[in-house]
Amino acid sequence: MAQPDEPHPPVVPSCPLPSKTCDVVLTERPRSCCGMAMAGLRTAKYHLPEWHRRNAGVCYEAYTAGEQAERGRAEAKHLVKHAAASAQRAQGYSKATLGQRLQDIHFWRVELQKEIMELDAETNLLAAQKLRLERALDATEVPYSVVIDNLECRERRQPPDLVIDEVEKQLMKEADLIRDIRDLLKRTIIQAATQIRSNRIQKENCELDWSDKVETYNIDDKCVGYCTDSTDVQYHPSSVKFEENASTPKSWAQFSHDNISRAEQEKLASVQLRSLINNIIHDASEDLRMQRAAVNEAFDSHCRELDDAKLRLENHLQQILKDIGDEEANIVNLKKAIRDKEAFLKVAHTRLYDRSSRPNVELCRDEPQFRLVNEVEELTVFLEALKRKLMESEQNLKNLEETRMKLEKEIAVKANSIFIDRQKCMGYRVRYPVDLEVASYKQ
Template structure:
């Protein structure tokens, strides 16, 4: 703003300023006693020009002081107006800056709140999946107990049937599978527990950041509401300086961005782990179902095989019993035949013995004599043949009896094996859980 022209001071007569020590008017006349008496009235006074100069100087100083005061008032008025406008602009600018800052704080606060809610929901879903894992792990106890009981029961089979058959291989495979599933479920439970802990830690970090932003929002909102007419404002000179530990806008935004980024990473890891848990339970249930079906099929096949073997043995036993009866009848017939032939031999021997007593020339080798000798020889041959056949028959009967005992023992062994496989194993396997995946949802 152009300064108003200052008024020029009025012309003042040029004269020397009065000095503090004034010259005393000198007289050429010789001093007299009267002059000496009046000297005190002349020495301390100014001359008239000096008086005029002094008056002019006082007027000039007064004019200068008034002009300077007028300029000062004009400058003060201008400064007041300029300071008021500048202060108003600065306050409005600060308020606008605070408003923008409030928007930034509100944005990150809402982002953090959204992330906290999503992370909390994801943690609950993961906790539910972890509970499924624990229930699935509990559900494997019954199948494992069933398999172990089946193996222990089959150890009580008698030696002829105590073989490593397909059933035992399937049961051992099933036991190994259940152990592997249990180990996998335990490791996954530990992994889920660790992920839940990480989710909660990151959620706590986001909550702390969110809490700070809520408090900051309230502080800045309060600051934005301050104005010159506010009654709760006062001087705080020490607050003008910057804090040494204060963050920059970039680091401030990066801090919240990093928290949200880490929360997103934990949430993504949690989602992937939930998917993995679902796949593990589903695949484990399917593998266990297939292995159970294979074990049941092997047991059914083995029971049919044992039943067929037992039936054949029973049929063979029936035939052996029939053979034993026939052999016993044959032995009886042979003994009767031997007794009959011995009776005939006695008759022939008696005839020959009595004829050997004929006197003199009557002791003749006649036809009856030859016939009796031939009859004795023939009967002797038959008797020896019948006795040999009797011994053979008795040995055959003994062999048949031993075979009968073996068959009866084998039938008893097969019956015991069938009882173990069908009554013990298969009936106990009926308590097998229907589905591991379904069991994981049960309360």
């Protein structure tokens, strides 16, 4: 800034300027008694040149003091103007920097607020997914109880139907699948709860940062409004210092950047976990649906086999019953034939007995005698054959009865197995949820 021209000193009349103020000089006069009497008074007087020199000195000192005072006034005026301009500039620059600082604070405040809202929304979405997991886990209780009930019911099958068939294998596979799904859902619920907790912790960190920035923005905005006319300004000498724990602009911006970066990481992890939860529920539902279909198909196939086996047994039973009836009729016929032949034998024996009483020469081996003997022999052979056949028929009837009992028992076993598989198991499986994914949305 251009310095003002120095004021020219005023012109003073020329006069001899003594180099210094002279002291009182004692005169060298002959001493007299009169002079001796006046010696004390004459010592305080000046010579005329001395008087002029002294006056000139006083004038010079007055001129010098006035000149110095004028120079001081000019310098003071210049200093006042310079100080006023400098203070104005400094205040304006400080206000501008505060305004820029307000913009920076506003930027980070908006970014933090945006991140807080997005993280809060993401946390709510993840909480909804966690609720879906819990509902899906609850929905697996019914299928698991159905499978366990099916296995327990099939344990009540009677031998020889108490076998490890395809239905039991599929039921065991289904039970293992449901247990694996339940374990997976439980682990995922814990993972979701942990992620929700991390989201909320990071949201709280961002909220604290945002709250500090809101407070700081209000303080700096208040500082921007201060001016020399403000009534609430005062001296605070102790505040003119840098705090030891104060941050730098770089560390200040990095702190908010790190908070937002960590919030973004947690949000990304939450989004990925939500996608994983969707896939888990969908895959679990699909696996359960396919396994349920496999079990139902195994039940249908096994029930058809049981129906066929039962039908074959019933057909055999009908034939056995018919055979039993025929065999019983055959036995009756054989017994009647034996009785008939015994009657003929009795007649022949009686004839021979009576003819053995013929007298003398009349006891002849005539043709009737030979015929009666032959008749007895033939009847005896037939009777023996009929009795053997009767014994065989009775044994056959006994075997048929045992077969009938076995068939009836087998039919009862098959009926019991059909009842267990079709009525108890398949009837109870109607409660099986159709879709685990749909169940996860139900209230």
